[in-house]
Structures are given as structure tokens and as C-alpha cells.
Amino acid sequence: MSLAAATHGFLSPTGVEIAFLLVGLVTFGAALVTVTTRQLVHAALWLVVTLGGLAVEYLLLTAEFIAWVQVLIYLGSVVVLLLFGLMLTRAPIGRSPDADSGNRWTALAVALASAAALVWVVVDAFRTTWIDLDGAAAGSTAVTGASLFQNWVLPFEALSVLLLAALVGAIVLSRKAKAEPSPPPVNSRAATGSSPSVPDSRNHPIERNSPAEQEGAL
Amino acid sequence: MHLAYPAVLSALLFCTGLYGVLARRNAILVLMSVELMLNAVNLNLVAFDVWLSRTARDTLHSGQALTLFTIAIAAAEIGIGLAIVLAVHRNRGTADIDKLRDTAEPHGPDEATLTEDEKAEATA
Numbered sequence: 001m002s003l004a005a006a007t008h009g010f011l012s013p014t015g016v017e018i019a020f021l022l023v024g025l026v027t028f029g030a031a032l033v034t035v036t037t038r039q040l041v042h043a044a045l046w047l048v049v050t051l052g053g054l055a056v057e058y059l060l061l062t063a064e065f066i067a068w069v070q071v072l073i074y075l076g077s078v079v080v081l082l083l084f085g086l087m088l089t090r091a092p093i094g095r096s097p098d099a100d101s102g103n104r105w106t107a108l109a110v111a112l113a114s115a116a117a118l119v120w121v122v123v124d125a126f127r128t129t130w131i132d133l134d135g136a137a138a139g140s141t142a143v144t145g146a147s148l149f150q151n152w153v154l155p156f157e158a159l160s161v162l163l164l165a166a167l168v169g170a171i172v173l174s175r176k177a178k179a180e181p182s183p184p185p186v187n188s189r190a191a192t193g194s195s196p197s198v199p200d201s202r203n204h205p206i207e208r209n210s211p212a213e214q215e216g217a218l
Numbered sequence: 219m220h221l222a223y224p225a226v227l228s229a230l231l232f233c234t235g236l237y238g239v240l241a242r243r244n245a246i247l248v249l250m251s252v253e254l255m256l257n258a259v260n261l262n263l264v265a266f267d268v269w270l271s272r273t274a275r276d277t278l279h280s281g282q283a284l285t286l287f288t289i290a291i292a293a294a295e296i297g298i299g300l301a302i303v304l305a306v307h308r309n310r311g312t313a314d315i316d317k318l319r320d321t322a323e324p325h326g327p328d329e330a331t332l333t334e335d336e337k338a339e340a341t342a
Binding site: 016017031032034035044047050051054057060062070073074077078084085088089090091096099100103104107108110111112114115122123126127130131132133143151152159166170173174 | 219220221222223224225226227229230232234235237238240241242243247249250251253254257260261264265267268269271272273277278279283285286289290291292293294295296300302303304305307313315
């Protein structure tokens with residue numbers, strides 16, 4: 001390790017390190033704006049910048065499959081789902097003065113204390129550790145797929161069961177608790193093969209969108 | 219690349235998410251902050267996996283496999299969480315966490331009377 005440390009230095013950063021640092025600054029700044037802005041929709045849009053910056057960081061760490069999964073799932077579905085949630089709960093579009101609760105100073109103190117402790121511990125522990133990024137990519141699709149389906153098959157299948165349970169749970173949660181007795185023409189229409197959510201969507205046009213959206217995310 | 223760069227960035231992102239969870243009032247903004255914390259953990263997992271796959275000959279790629287699992291579980295979590303938030307908003311008319319105090323212990327006389335009123339409403 002000491003021999004490897006001798007060939008590296010803080011004062012001669014490589015191009016990858018400089019790129020990582022710059023993208024990291026953008027990511028961290030966007031994360032700060034995400035948790036401090038008073039415009040709720042802007043928070044979701046800054047979250048896009050944060051998650052996209054993290055995808056670039058994964059690419060710089062040669063984990064390309066994770067990077068594209070991040071783009072597909074987080075940028076593609078989670079942010080869209082959050083925006084739908086903001087709109088379905090009728091979030092105000094402009095500035096909302098009560099976005100932060102009263103204990104924000106306590107929260108700031110806790111966050112700063114934990115950040116200082118974590119950064120100190122991490123820097124002290126890995127002061128002389130370097131990642132070797134040369135050679136074949138550590139996270140190409142072939143490598144990730146081989147390890148996933150050779151060593152992680154059972155957790156992978158368990159995860160699919162979990163996703164199914166989450167899908168069913170989201171649908172059950174978004175339905176109305178008590179189904180109102182439907183008028184006869186609705187029943188006949190449902191029996192002839194139309195979608196069962198159509199009669200309800202007449203009464204509750206906004207809330208009915210939620211099961212389909214959660215289904216799309218999973 | 220120095221391992222401290224991704225580790226420090228991950229720690230900072232985690233603490234940003236921690237501040238968001240503690241300080242935000244809207245439930246959906248709290249969910250966004252939880253996503254930030256999960257992403258910080260993902261960055262840590264990927265960085266240490268890339269490091270260990272070169273130095274310790276770790277052929278399992280456990281960090282990247284766990285990252286994929288975390289991303290999938292985060293997607294499930296956000297779906298369930300938004301379903302709960304929407305159900306609360308449908309029943310209560312608000313997604314404001316500070317106003318959902320049914321199970322909170324009463325601190326002062328004001329909140330005690332408030333919970334009494336809410337109990338009366340619930341039983342009525």
C-alpha cells in the first residue's frame with residue numbers, strides 16, 4: 001500500500017479526479033438546493049440534477065451498468081412519480097413559506113455534526129487508499145450480469161417477489177377504502193369487459209391516476 | 219482515484235438528506251430527502267466495490283449487486299410511500315407532516331385540547 005501511495009499524491013490529481021471533483025460539487029450543490037428551496041416543484045427538478053450527477057460519478061468509477069440503471073429508474077420513473085405526487089397533493093406552484101418546519105435549526109445542527117463526524121472518520125480511515133481505475137471496467141454489463149446471475153440469483157428472485165408485493169400493496173393503498181355500491185349500468189359495463197377503474201374515475205378523476213403511476217414505476 | 223473523494227461526497231450527500239428529512243414539512247419532500255440518503259449509500263457501495271474488485275480480488279461484485287437491490291427497493295419504497303401520502307391527503311386534505319399528530323403525546327394544554335377535539339371528531 002505504501003508503494004502504491006508513493007506514486008499518487010493530492011498535489012497531482014489525475015483528470016478523472018478533477019472531473020469527479022467538479023461533478024461532485026455540482027451534485028452536492030444541487031442536493032443542497034433540493035433540501036432548502038421553498039418551491040416544491042423546483043425541489044424535484046433539482047433532484048434530477050443531483051441524480052444525474054450521481055450517474056456521471058458512477059460512469060467515472062467505471063460502473064456503467066449501475067449508471068444506466070440510475071438514469072432509467074431514478075431519472076425516468078422516481079422523479080416523475082414524485083412530480084405526480086406533488087401535483088396530486090395539490091402542492092402550491094409558487095413559493096410556499098411553510099416548506100420548512102420549525103425545527104430546521106435543530107436539523108441543521110444535527111446534519112452539520114454528523115457531516116463533520118462522517119467526513120473526519122472517512123478521510124482519516126482512507127487517507128492512503130487509491131482506487132485503480134485502469135484496465136477493464138469493473139462494472140460493465142457483462143461483469144455485472146455474470147456476478148448477478150451466478151452468485152446473487154436467490155436474492156434476485158426474492159427481490160422480484162418483493163416488487164410484486166409492493167405493486168399489489170401500492171394498488172391496494174391507492175384504492176378507496178370502501179367501495180361505493182355501483183349503479184347497475186356500471187356493473188353491466190364492467191361485466192362486458194371494460195376496465196373496472198373506469199366507473200370510479202368518473203367520481204374521482206385525480207386520485208384514480210395513482211395506481212397506474214405506481215405500476216409504471218415498479 | 220483517491221478513495222476519499224467518493225467517500226466524502228457520499229457522506230455529504232447523506233447528511234444533506236438527513237437535514238431534509240428532519241427539516242422538511244411536506245411529506246413528498248421528505249421522500250425526496252430519503253432518496254438522497256439512499257443514493258449516498260449507493261455511491262459508497264459502488265466506490266468500495268470498484269476498489270475491492272482490484273485490490274482484494276473480490277469476484278462476487280457484492281457492492282454492485284447490493285446497489286442494484288437498493289435501487290429496486292428504493293423504487294418500491296417510493297411507490298408505497300407515495301400511495302400512503304396520497305391516501306393521507308385524500309382522508310385528511312393535507313400532506314403536511316406537522317399536522318398529522320393523532321398519535322403524538324400531548325405536550326401543552328393547547329395540544330391536549332386539540333387532540334381531545336380530534337378524538338371527538340374521530341368518534342363522532
